[in-house]
Amino acid sequence: MPKTLTLRHRSVAAAILTAFLALAPVHAHATSKDMVALQTQVQQLLDMVQRMQSTMDTKFGVLQQLVQQSTDNVNQMSQTVNALQQKLNQQSDALSGKIDTTSGQVQSLNDSVDELKTRIAKVDKALQDLQSQLQNIQSAPPAGTQPPGATPGGSPGSVGTPGQPGAAITPPANPAPPLNQTFQSALGDFNAAKYPVAEGEFQDIVHYYPMDDLAGTSQFYLGEIAYRQQNYADAINDYNAVLENFSGSPKAATAQLHKGYALIQQGKKDAGIHELRLLLQRHPQTPEAAQARAKLQAMGIHGTSAQR
Numbered sequence: 001m002p003k004t005l006t007l008r009h010r011s012v013a014a015a016i017l018t019a020f021l022a023l024a025p026v027h028a029h030a031t032s033k034d035m036v037a038l039q040t041q042v043q044q045l046l047d048m049v050q051r052m053q054s055t056m057d058t059k060f061g062v063l064q065q066l067v068q069q070s071t072d073n074v075n076q077m078s079q080t081v082n083a084l085q086q087k088l089n090q091q092s093d094a095l096s097g098k099i100d101t102t103s104g105q106v107q108s109l110n111d112s113v114d115e116l117k118t119r120i121a122k123v124d125k126a127l128q129d130l131q132s133q134l135q136n137i138q139s140a141p142p143a144g145t146q147p148p149g150a151t152p153g154g155s156p157g158s159v160g161t162p163g164q165p166g167a168a169i170t171p172p173a174n175p176a177p178p179l180n181q182t183f184q185s186a187l188g189d190f191n192a193a194k195y196p197v198a199e200g201e202f203q204d205i206v207h208y209y210p211m212d213d214l215a216g217t218s219q220f221y222l223g224e225i226a227y228r229q230q231n232y233a234d235a236i237n238d239y240n241a242v243l244e245n246f247s248g249s250p251k252a253a254t255a256q257l258h259k260g261y262a263l264i265q266q267g268k269k270d271a272g273i274h275e276l277r278l279l280l281q282r283h284p285q286t287p288e289a290a291q292a293r294a295k296l297q298a299m300g301i302h303g304t305s306a307q308r
Contacts, residue, residue: 099294106287110254114187114217122180176208183214186221195225216246220255232262253283257292273301 186201202218202225209215223238239259242249249255260275276292283289 099291106291107254110251111187111191114250119184122184125180177204179205179209179212179214183218186218190221190225195229199225213249216242216249217251219246220249220251223255223258227258227262230265232266235259235262236266253279253286253288256282257288260292261295269299273299 182201183205186198186205189195189198189201199222202222205212205218206215206222219238219242223235223242226232226235226238236259239255239262242251242255243259246252256275256279260272260279263269263272263275273296276296279292280289
């Protein structure tokens with residue numbers, strides 16, 4: 001562009017000079033003074049053209065510099081945005097990993113609490129048994145006296161019944177297993193992934209001790225066994241049993257959370273989301289509610305309040 005302007009301006013100057021020369025008087029009376037004035041004017045015109053060219057070159061250089069600065073700023077901004085995006089992605093991945101880790105830690109903590117409750121209940125049961133034994137010792141009849149209902153000449157410990165004097169009392173056919181010991185064994189088998197054995201033990205607790213708090217916990221672990229074996233239909237049934245029959249169980253919130261997970265695993269996304277929202281409504285301040293919110297957000301569902 002500068003070379004083109006220079007040639008154009010020089011052409012204009014040459015044309016003007018030619019015009020001046022053409023207009024110059026050719027008569028014999030033309031003086032050298034007029035020629036000098038004409039040359040001076042032409043020189044001034046050339047100087048003006050050169051100054052104009054210099055000014056345009058300077059402005060063009062400034063314009064190029066501004067364009068280059070704008071390009072550099074845009075590139076720098078693009079790099080900054082890309083770096084920020086990468087940082088946000090890394091933070092999102094790290095947060096997701098922390099949520100999964102926290103979920104596992106909370107589950108382990110809940111299991112530890114259940115185990116501690118079981119041990120406390122076992123100690124309490126042992127104290128009650130010891131107290132009962134002390135009371136029996138204190139209320140035992142003196143030596144040589146015959147217990148009421150015992151027949152003369154009968155064997156020790158035999159009690160007479162109508163039609164069968166001196167017949168011994170027969171123990172129950174299928175005595176219930178010890179509650180605390182059975183639960184402790186079932187929990188150990190569950191943690192060791194011995195699911196068939198643990199399932200039988202948990203079922204015994206639900207069958208023989210349906211009114212005990214450990215029955216609700218055992219029902220929950222039956223659902224956990226089915227869930228870990230990817231038998232989501234049975235897992236949902238077991239979680240429903242916890243929610244319907246043991247609504248006051250400490251495992252009720254976790255049962256509803258895992259029921260939502262099982263429904264989502266079955267492809268029933270809407271039903272799973274509904275369960276997670278019910279959990280937020282019923283147990284809003286629990287760790288399970290925090291896990292439900294994180295799950296909903298990971299699924300791209302915003303505004304995770306209790307109601308739609």
